[in-house]
Amino acid sequence: MTQDLGIRIDITLNMTGNPPGKLADWEMVFLAGPLAGMSLIGGGVWQKRERPSELSVTVPSRTFLSAGEKRNFNLLRITDTNAPPQDAPQEAKRTYYAPLDRMRRLVTDAYMNVAGASPEPQAAPEDEDSIPF
Numbered sequence: 001m002t003q004d005l006g007i008r009i010d011i012t013l014n015m016t017g018n019p020p021g022k023l024a025d026w027e028m029v030f031l032a033g034p035l036a037g038m039s040l041i042g043g044g045v046w047q048k049r050e051r052p053s054e055l056s057v058t059v060p061s062r063t064f065l066s067a068g069e070k071r072n073f074n075l076l077r078i079t080d081t082n083a084p085p086q087d088a089p090q091e092a093k094r095t096y097y098a099p100l101d102r103m104r105r106l107v108t109d110a111y112m113n114v115a116g117a118s119p120e121p122q123a124a125p126e127d128e129d130s131i132p133f
Contacts, residue, residue: 006032009110011045021047023055024114026107040076045111055111057104076103 008029014022026043030036042060059076078099084092094101 005106006030006036007106009106010039011107011110011114013114021049023047024111026057026110042075043107045107055108057107059103 008031010027010029012025012027014024022044024045025041026045028040028043030038030040040060044058046056046058048054048056059074061072061074063070063072065071078096080096082096084096
């Protein structure tokens with residue numbers, strides 16, 4: 001359980017199967033610190049299309065238009081503004097994305113506990129962009 005971290009991840013299973021691939025919604029409840037008593041809502045747990053045995057975690061975001069193009073602004077993001085360049089070594093990218101990977105693991109472990117499956121240790125997926133989502 002994540003309560004020792006001062007947060008709790010609440011999972012609501014998607015029993016309707018709509019939209020396809022969406023398995024659950026998640027909510028991060030803050031139990032301690034300055035955000036105690038508040039929660040971050042709007043995250044999702046999805047089954048990956050290209051690899052159905054893997055889970056994908058989405059974070060809450062807002063949609064906006066920029067130069068006529070629809071874009072998303074993630075409401076939960078890394079505070080370090082020094083993102084590694086595309087051609088950076090994999091280790092530099094793993095270090096930069098480690099906070100998102102930890103959050104993904106907390107959410108997927110909570111989902112597996114609620115869904116009745118035991119969480120299996122997973123390495124961060126290696127997509128083309130090295131982002132662990």
